[in-house]
Amino acid sequence: xxxxxxxxxxxxxxxxxxxxxxxxxxxxxxxxxxxxxxxxxxxxxxxxxxxxxxxxxxxxxxxxxxxxxxxxxxxxxxxxxxxxxxxxxxxxxxxxxxxxxxxxxxxxxxxxxxxxxxxxxxxxxxxxxxxxxxxxxxxxxxxxxxxxxxxxxxxxxxxxxxxxxxxxxxxxxxxxxxxxxxxxxxxxxxxxxxxxxxxxxxxxxxxxxxxxxxxxxxxxxxxxxxxxxxxxxxxxxxxxxxxxxxxxxxxxxxxxxxxxxxxxxxxxxxxxxxxxxxxxxxxxxxxxxxxxxxxxxxxxxxxxxxxxxxxxxxxxxxxxxxxxxxxxxxxxxxxxxxxxxxxxxxxxxxxxxxxxxxxxxxxxxxxxxxxxxxxxxxxxxxxxxxxxxxxxxxxxxxxxxxxxxxxxxxxxxxxxxxxxxxxxxxxxxxxxxxxxxxxxxxxxxxxxxxxxxxxxxxxxxxxxxxxxxxxxxxxxxxxxxxxxxxxxxxxxxxxxxxxxxxxxxxxxxxxxxxxxxxxxxxxxxxxxxxxxxxxxxxxxxxxxxxxxxxxxxxxxxxxxxxxxxxxxxxxx
Numbered sequence: 319x320x321x322x323x324x325x326x327x328x329x330x331x332x333x334x335x336x337x338x339x340x341x342x343x344x345x346x347x348x349x350x351x352x353x354x355x356x357x358x359x360x361x362x363x364x365x366x367x368x369x370x371x372x373x374x375x376x377x378x379x380x381x382x383x384x385x386x387x388x389x390x391x392x393x394x395x396x397x398x399x400x401x402x403x404x405x406x407x408x409x410x411x412x413x414x415x416x417x418x419x420x421x422x423x424x425x426x427x428x429x430x431x432x433x434x435x436x437x438x439x440x441x442x443x444x445x446x447x448x449x450x451x452x453x454x455x456x457x458x459x460x461x462x463x464x465x466x467x468x469x470x471x472x473x474x475x476x477x478x479x480x481x482x483x484x485x486x487x488x489x490x491x492x493x494x495x496x497x498x499x500x501x502x503x504x505x506x507x508x509x510x511x512x513x514x515x516x517x518x519x520x521x522x523x524x525x526x527x528x529x530x531x532x533x534x535x536x537x538x539x540x541x542x543x544x545x546x547x548x549x550x551x552x553x554x555x556x557x558x559x560x561x562x563x564x565x566x567x568x569x570x571x572x573x574x575x576x577x578x579x580x581x582x583x584x585x586x587x588x589x590x591x592x593x594x595x596x597x598x599x600x601x602x603x604x605x606x607x608x609x610x611x612x613x614x615x616x617x618x619x620x621x622x623x624x625x626x627x628x629x630x631x632x633x634x635x636x637x638x639x640x641x642x643x644x645x646x647x648x649x650x651x652x653x654x655x656x657x658x659x660x661x662x663x664x665x666x667x668x669x670x671x672x673x674x675x676x677x678x679x680x681x682x683x684x685x686x687x688x689x690x691x692x693x694x695x696x697x698x699x700x701x702x703x704x705x706x707x708x709x710x711x712x713x714x715x716x717x718x719x720x721x722x723x724x725x726x727x728x729x730x731x732x733x734x735x736x737x738x739x740x741x742x743x744x745x746x747x748x749x750x751x752x753x754x755x756x757x758x759x760x761x762x763x764x765x766x767x768x769x770x771x772x773x774x775x776x777x778x779x780x781x782x783x784x785x786x787x788x789x790x791x792x793x794x795x796x797x798x799x800x801x802x803x804x805x806x807x808x809x810x811x812x813x814x815x816x817x818x819x820x821x822x823x824x825x826x827x828x829x830x831x832x833x834x835x836x837x838x839x840x841x842x843x844x845x846x847x848x849x850x851x852x853x854x855x856x857x858x859x860x861x862x863x864x865x866x867x868x869x870x871x872x873x874x875x876x877x878x879x880x881x882x883x884x885x886x887x888x889x890x
Contacts, residue, residue: 333421333536338376338401346403347418348374353519354412358451360476360519362414373415375404377531384531386437389489392496396433396533406518406529410439414519417532422511427536428504430514431561432458434533436486436495439526440477452521453477454528459515460502468512470592470600471502497531499561500592503602505539541588541606546613547650548580554649556606562590580649584608611650619656622701623663629654636660664703673781674713680705687711714738716774718785725818726794727876729763732770732787740777747771767791794820794874796845801887804854813852813886815870817845824850825871825879829886837861845872854888863890 335345350373351365377394378401384392386408395402406415421427438454453476460471475483477493486493504512518530537559544555558565558574565574566589578586587605621627626635629642640656670678677686681695688711695703717735724730729751736742736758746755748770753761762770769788775781795818802813815824824845829838829852843850854861866888871881 333427337535341401349416352412353414355451355522372407377402402533410527416517418515420513423504423507429537429539430502432534433499435497435531438493438528450478456518456530461513463511501561541604546611553577554580558588564591582610613652616655620659661701667706669708671710712781716783718787721788723790727820729761731761743775745773803889812848814848821845822873822875829868
C-alpha cells in the first residue's frame with residue numbers, strides 16, 4: 319500500500335519535530351526508489367515521494383531492540399529519545415529509502431546533532447562476492463541553500479569485501495554499528511536554510527538488505543555553566559556540547575566538563591573533534607568568558623504539610639513571601655523571592671466490612687484481618703493523603719443437609735447448619751412447592767424430583783454463601799421381598815407387603831401355587847405389618863420350597879386404587 323505525503327518545505331521548519339518527538343513524520347519528506355550501479359557507483363533510480371512496504375517507520379522507546387542483532391542490544395530508538403525513525407526495511411531487494419528536511423539556522427539552533435545506528439547485510443557465499451559498489455550502504459548529507467555540501471557534514475558508509483568496515487562490528491553475514499552521535503557546527507550559516515538528507519539502501523541485486531535508525535536535534539553551539547555562581551570551593555563547572563569524539567581545552571584538559579576558578583574576565587575555549595570514523599579532521603571551537611552576573615529570581619512553590627523548602631541555607635515550612643540573597647561573590651549576586659504555599663494533607667477515615675478470605679486494598683497495601691490501619695497515599699504532584707481504615711472481617715459457616723428422598727405427596731423440611739447465630743438474609747431459588755422463599759426452614763412438597771438453591775447473606779451484606787439440596791421424589795406404591803425362609807430363626811420368616819406413606823390400606827393380598835390355586839389370602843389391613851403376612855404354611859403344613867405368585871390390590875391416600883403382581887421364592 320502506497321502512502322503519499324505533501325512536500326513540507328515551502329517554508330523552513332525551524333527544527334520542529336526534527337527528532338520525531340511528535341511521534342510523526344511532520345517536517346520531513348519521505349521518498350523511496352531502486353538502486354543500480356554505474357561506473358562503480360551507486361545510482362538512485364525512480365525516486366518517489368511517500369513510503370511503501372514499511373520503508374519508513376516511527377520507532378518508540380517501548381519497541382525494544384533490533385531483531386537481527388543478538389551479540390549486543392541495539393535499541394530501535396536512540397538512547398534518551400522517545401521516538402526515532404527506521405529508514406529502510408528488513409527485506410532484501412534493490413531498494414533505497416530516504417528522508418529529507420530543511421530548517422533555517424538561528425543563533426539558538428546553530429549546532430546540529432544527530433544519532434544513527436546501521437545494520438547492513440554482507441555477502442556470505444565466497445562464490446557470489448559482490449563488488450563494494452554493489453553492496454548495501456548508508457549516508458548523511460547536509461547542504462546549504464545553494465546546494466553546496468557543508469564542510470565536515472558528509473558521512474557515507476558502503477560495505478567493502480569480507481573485512482569489517484571501520485567503526486562497525488560483525489555478526490555472521492551482518493555488519494552493524496550501534497548508536498553513534500555526530501555534530502555539525504552551523505555558526506557560519508546563521509540566517510541560511512540548510513537541508514539534511516539521510517539515505518539507506520540495499521544491495522543492487524535482490525539478496526541483501528540494508529537499513530538504519532536515525533534521530534536528530536538542534537541546539538545552541540556554546541559553552542555554559544551548571545550554575546551562575548561558584549560552588550563552595552569557588553569554582554565554576556563549564557560544559558561543552560555532547561556528541562563529539564574528543565575535547566581539548568586551553569587548560570589542557572580533555573573531558574567534556576571542566577571546573578575552573580571563578581575569576582571575572584578569565585576566558586576558556588575548547589576544541590571539539592567529531593567522533594572517529596565520521597570526520598576527525600573537522601575541528602571547531604567554542605569559547606566562554608567569565609562575567610559578573612546579577613540575577614533576581616521569583617519562585618512560586620507549593621509544598622505539603624510536614625514538608626520544607628530550602629533557599630540557600632534558609633529552610634521554610636510555613637506559607638509566606640520570603641526574600642533571600644543566596645549568593646554574593648566577585649562573580650555573581652543572586653536574589654531569590656519565594657512565594658511559598660503550604661497545603662494541608664488530606665485525611666480520610668473509613669469503616670469497612672468484608673468476608674473472610676477477601677481483602678481491602680488501600681494504596682499498595684492489602685488488609686485481610688480485623689483492625690484499624692493508617693496508610694499514607696502518595697498523590698504526586700499533589701499532597702499525600704492519610705487514610706485510616708477500620709476493618710471488620712466477618713465470617714460464618716454454612717452447610718445444607720444432605721440430599722433427601724420422599725414419597726410422592728409427602729413434604730419435608732429443608733434444614734441448614736449455620737453458625738454463629740445471628741440475623742441473616744435467606745433467599746431460596748427454584749421454589750416450587752416451598753412454604754416460603756425467605757425463611758431459614760421452609761417445608762418442601764415437590765411434585766417431582768427437584769433441586770433447591772439457598773443464598774445467605776449476613777446483616778452487613780459483606781459475606782455471601784450459597785448451597786444446594788436435592789429432593790428425590792419416589793412414586794407412591796408397595797414393595798415385597800423376592801424370597802423368604804420360614805425356618806423360625808427370626809430372620810425373614812414371614813413374607814409380607816411393605817407400603818410407602820401414601821398407601822392407605824391393603825385391600826387384598828393373595829398367594830397362588832404353581833397350579834393357580836389360592837393357598838393364602840388376607841384383606842383390608844395396613845401395609846408393612848408382618849401379622850398379615852404368609853408364614854410359608856398351607857393348611858397348617860409347611861409348603862414346599864419353590865416359586866409362588868402373588869397379587870396385591872391397595873388403596874392410596876388420594877383415593878386411587880392400584881395393584882401389583884409378583885413372585886416370591888420360598889427357601890427351605
